[in-house]
Amino acid sequence: xxxxxxxxxxxxxxxxxxxxxxxxxxxxxxxxxxxxxxxxxxxxxxxxxxxxxxxxxxxxxxxxxxxxxxxxxxxxxxxxx
Amino acid sequence: xxxxxxxxxxxxxxxxxxxxxxxxxxxxxxxxxxxxxxxxxxxxxxxxxxxxxxxxxxxxxxxxxxxxxxxxxxxxxxxxxxxxxxxxxxxxxxxxxxxxxxxxxxxxxxxxxxxxxxxxxxxxxxxxxxxxxxxxxxxxxxxxxxxxxxxxxxxxxxxxxxxxxxxxxxxxxxxxxxxxxxxxxxxxxxxxxxxxxxxxxxxxxxxxxxxxxxxxxxxxxxxxxxxxxxxxxxxxxxxxxxxxxxxxxxxxxxxxxxxxxxxxxxxxxxxxxxxxxxxxxxxxxxxxxxxxxxxxxxxxxxxxxxxxxxxxxxxxxxxxxxxxxxxxxxxxxxxxxxxxxxxxxxxxxxxxxxxxxxxxxxxxxxxxxxxxxxxxxxxxxxxxxxxxxxxxxxxxxxxxxxxxxxxxxxxxxxxxxxxxxxxxxxxxxxxxxxxxxxxxxxxxxxxxxxxxxxxxxxxxxxxxxxxxxxxxxxxxxxxxxxxxxxxxxxxxxxxxxxxxxxxxxx
Numbered sequence: 211x212x213x214x215x216x217x218x219x220x221x222x223x224x225x226x227x228x229x230x231x232x233x234x235x236x237x238x239x240x241x242x243x244x245x246x247x248x249x250x251x252x253x254x255x256x257x258x259x260x261x262x263x264x265x266x267x268x269x270x271x272x273x274x275x276x277x278x279x280x281x282x283x284x285x286x287x288x289x290x291x
Numbered sequence: 292x293x294x295x296x297x298x299x300x301x302x303x304x305x306x307x308x309x310x311x312x313x314x315x316x317x318x319x320x321x322x323x324x325x326x327x328x329x330x331x332x333x334x335x336x337x338x339x340x341x342x343x344x345x346x347x348x349x350x351x352x353x354x355x356x357x358x359x360x361x362x363x364x365x366x367x368x369x370x371x372x373x374x375x376x377x378x379x380x381x382x383x384x385x386x387x388x389x390x391x392x393x394x395x396x397x398x399x400x401x402x403x404x405x406x407x408x409x410x411x412x413x414x415x416x417x418x419x420x421x422x423x424x425x426x427x428x429x430x431x432x433x434x435x436x437x438x439x440x441x442x443x444x445x446x447x448x449x450x451x452x453x454x455x456x457x458x459x460x461x462x463x464x465x466x467x468x469x470x471x472x473x474x475x476x477x478x479x480x481x482x483x484x485x486x487x488x489x490x491x492x493x494x495x496x497x498x499x500x501x502x503x504x505x506x507x508x509x510x511x512x513x514x515x516x517x518x519x520x521x522x523x524x525x526x527x528x529x530x531x532x533x534x535x536x537x538x539x540x541x542x543x544x545x546x547x548x549x550x551x552x553x554x555x556x557x558x559x560x561x562x563x564x565x566x567x568x569x570x571x572x573x574x575x576x577x578x579x580x581x582x583x584x585x586x587x588x589x590x591x592x593x594x595x596x597x598x599x600x601x602x603x604x605x606x607x608x609x610x611x612x613x614x615x616x617x618x619x620x621x622x623x624x625x626x627x628x629x630x631x632x633x634x635x636x637x638x639x640x641x642x643x644x645x646x647x648x649x650x651x652x653x654x655x656x657x658x659x660x661x662x663x664x665x666x667x668x669x670x671x672x673x674x675x676x677x678x679x680x681x682x683x684x685x686x687x688x689x690x691x692x693x694x695x696x697x698x699x700x701x702x703x704x705x706x707x708x709x710x711x712x713x714x715x716x717x718x719x720x721x722x723x724x725x726x727x728x729x730x731x732x733x734x735x736x737x738x739x740x741x742x743x744x745x746x747x748x749x750x751x752x753x754x755x756x757x758x759x760x761x762x763x764x765x766x767x768x769x770x771x772x773x774x775x776x777x778x779x780x781x782x783x784x785x786x787x788x789x790x791x792x793x794x795x796x797x
Contacts, residue, residue, distance in 0.1 A: 211794050218382035225382075229375040230531035236368055237527030239518030244364070249498030251505055253515055256497070259367040259576065263569050266378050273382055274562045281555055284795075 214273075214280050221269045228262050297613025298439050298620075305477075305621045306454065309470045313458050316465035323654040326463035326661065327394035327636055328549040333468055335556045339563020341468045342547050344475030346373075346538065346564070347571060348424075348626045349431050349619050350688055352478065353596050355572075359579025360586055360598035363504075363514035366579045368521065370572040372531065376538030377565035381558060384539045384700075387707050387793035389548045389557035395633075396545040396699065397641050400706055402792075403785035405714040405778065407649070409702075410641040412721045416698040417542040417637035419729065420691040421630045422672070424543075427687035428630070429676035431596075432623040438593045439616050445677050451624060452673035458628040459635060459665045467628045468550060474618075474625035479567070481603075481618045482574045488606040489581040500577060503584030514583070521753065529693075529754035536760070537692030540699030543633035554796050578602060631665060631672075638664035689754060690732050697724035697759040705767055707793055710786040713771045713779035720767025724759050731755030 235243060236255065243255040324330050333341070351373055359366035392398035397413035429448050436447035458466050493499045508514040521527045538544060548557045582602040591601050603615035639661035644652040652660075679687075702721050705712045732738060734749040771779070 222379045222382045225375060225378045226532075226535045229371065229535045230528050232371055233368060233521070233527040233531035233534075234524055236365065236517040237521045238524055239516055243517055244512075244515045249496070249502075251501035252498050253364065253501075255364050255367055255515075255517055256501065256576075259371050260573070262371050263374055263572060266374050267566060267569050269378050270381060270562050270565045273378075274558070277386075277555075277558055 211280060214277055217273060217276055221273060225266065225269065228265065232258060232262055295439060295609060295613040295616065297610050298616040299613075301614055301617035302620055305473075305617065305624075308473065309454075309458065309466075309624070312469045312473070313462035313466040316462035316469065320463050320465055323394070323640075323657055325465060326658050327546070327640065329464040329468050331550060331552050333550040335551055335559035336563055337468070337472055338547055338551050338556070338560035339567060340475045341471040341550075342544055342560060342564035343567035343571070344471035344478070344622075344625055345544050345547065345629045346377075346541075346568060347475065347478060347622070348428060349435075349623045350427075351571070351575070352482070352619060352622065353431075353599050354688075355575045356579045356582050356599040356602065357595045357597075358520060359504075359576075360582040360591075360602075361595040362519050363508070363583065364517050365520035367517075367576065368530070370576050370579075372534030373572050374565070374569045375531070375535040377561065377568055379535060380539040380544075381561040381565060383704055384545075384707070385548060385557045385561045386554035388545060388703070389551070389554040390793050390796045391707075391789065392549060394546070394549055394640050395636050396540075396542060396703060397637075397645075399793075400702060400717070401645070402706075403782050403789045404706065404712070404717055407646050408714060408718050409721075410645045412702075412718060412725075413542075413699070414637040414641040414646070416694055416721070416725055417641075418634055419725070420540075420542060420694050420699075421634040421637075422668075422675075423687045423690045423694075425627055425630050425634070425668075425672040426675045426679055428623050428627045429672055430679055430687075432620065432627070433676060433680065434593075435616065435620055435623070438597070439620070444680055448673055448676045451627065452669050452676075454624055455627045455631050456665055456669040459631045460662050464546070464550060464632060467625075467632050468547070470625045470628060474621045475567070477618045478622055479571065481614055482571065482578065485578055485581075485603060485606055485611070485615070486574050488611075489577060492606070493581070493584070497577065497580075500580045500584060504580045507584050507588065509588055523752060525757055526753040529752065529756040529758075530689075532756040532760055533689070533692040533696045533754060536696035536700045536756075538695070540695030540701075540703065541691065542637065542695075542699065543629045545699075546633050546636065581606075627672075631669060634668050635661045635664040638668070689737075690729070693728045693732065693754060693756050693759065694725065696756055697728040697763050701760060701763045702767070705764070707790075709771075710783055711771050712767065713774040713776070713782045715774045715776070715779065716767045716769075716771025719770040720763045720765075723766040724763030727759035727762055728755055731758060 247254045247257040355369040397410045400409045432451045433444045433448040437444045505511040582598045585605045604612035639657050643660045644657050698721050731750045736748040739745050739748045
């Protein structure tokens with residue numbers, strides 16, 4: 211449970227930092243963001259937004275996997291009792 | 292656009308189906324658990340869809356696409372922001388709230404803190420959040436129906452308000468959950484159909500869609516440049532905080548954690564909801580750039596907020612326009628029902644049962660009060676929506692997330708994770724967060740200048756979360772740490788039992 215709690219806080223801080231950082235960069239119009247990253251028109255801002263959303267999805271998958279393992283361990287422990 | 296027969300028939304079919312759902316829900320709802328929590332019988336997948344439906348309001352669909360179409364790259368802020376709060380709600384709040392609560396989030400706040408004052412605070416913030424959301428959604432619904440069907444604005448608002456009251460009065464949580472599921476499915480199917488048409492038009496590449504938007508823009512470098520939506524860094528950080536921490540404090544969403552059988556199911560629901568919301572935002576980014584590429588650059592009929600509807604017209608003609616418009620309307624109808632249920636529950640479960648009757652009210656009386664509150668709050672919301680028809684209601688859509696982050700999320704997370712929190716600290720922090728978030732928004736340009744007509748704003752930023760949230764946390768910390776009362780000591784001692792219950796369940 212402690213491992214799940216630590217993971218929850220780490221991922222939450224990561225989520226919060228990425229969101230606030232992205233908002234600040236976009237609003238301050240960092241010139242880097244409007245540079246083309248892929249193809250002819252996909253800018254770094256677009257790539258960053260897509261990457262952040264994918265990181266959110268990956269973090270949910272990681273947390274779900276970890277929590278699922280703990281659920282299984284608790285369930286096994288209950289059965290043994 | 293007036294009198295679109297496809298929109299009218301889909302709208303009529305949706306209303307008929309939802310009234311049928313309400314009738315079915317009414318027959319299978321018996322007590323308070325059914326009314327507030329759908330008897331805990333909703334599966335994680337269904338609940339995930341319903342949570343996503345609650346959050347994917349018309350603002351997500353119409354608002355984000357309109358920002359892409361009218362401003363450009365800044366639409367990415369709304370797309371990323373709309374997803375940001377869900378991982379945090381999943382990691383820190385979902386399972387624990389399900390284990391500690393029964394019907395509303397204030398059940399968890401009242402577990403070790405003094406019930407009456409914290410429930411009073413929670414009810415006030417719930418009414419503040421849901422009230423603002425309700426009026427904003429009703430104004431949007433009235434405008435949409437007025438444009439679509441040539442119905443007078445006031446009639447449209449009364450119609451939406453009446454349907455909302457019927458769903459909640461007779462169907463409770465069972466009906467609102469299934470209406471959300473139907474609506475979320477319709478919204479996802481419609482937007483996916485639009486994506487397929489966009490890809491057929493531009494080819495299977497985001498690069499070509501953005502390239503099309505740049506070619507259509509009169510000033511491509513301005514289109515790509517961010518920083519036009521939010522004017523300064525302080526407001527940007529405040530908006531980011533509201534998006535990231537607001538969803539974990541939205542009362543109508545938190546209520547849904549109790550509609551599943553256990554904490555594990557609540558976590559799974561949130562995982563499904565986050566995945567759906569994230570994928571939907573990826574779709575919205577593509578549709579936003581497509582709208583910028585395909586729609587004329589000048590003013591659009593009905594305003595820029597109708598960009599998604601005009602995009603549907605450009606992609607699939609009158610038929611797709613009708614479908615998109617009817618689905619948008621269904622979205623508003625479903626969201627206002629969920630909001631109304633949360634508001635009525637705050638009145639009946641928190642204010643009536645626990646604050647006024649000190650927990651001694653019967654289930655029947657509680658549900659009766661909830662139904663009375665639905666009618667009363669519904670009438671007030673409809674009246675307010677008619678009054679606000681010509682006002683700039685942008686602030687009404689942002690206030691809920693700011694209040695939810697500054698009051699509900701802050702106090703919930705402190706209660707669950709910090710042993711030192713006492714009732715005095717929670718109240719002082721919550722009241723500080725509430726007064727600062729509401730007060731500073733009133734003093735900002737959006738209300739003080741645009742609505743109240745003053746020459747200059749007293750608060751120079753657009754969003755106040757950067758001030759209201761830290762102030763709420765700081766006051767809660769200081770007051771709790773200096774609380775030497777006997778009750779405070781008992782509340783700290785009760786933390787261990789609450790913590791174990793929140794992790795392992797009953």
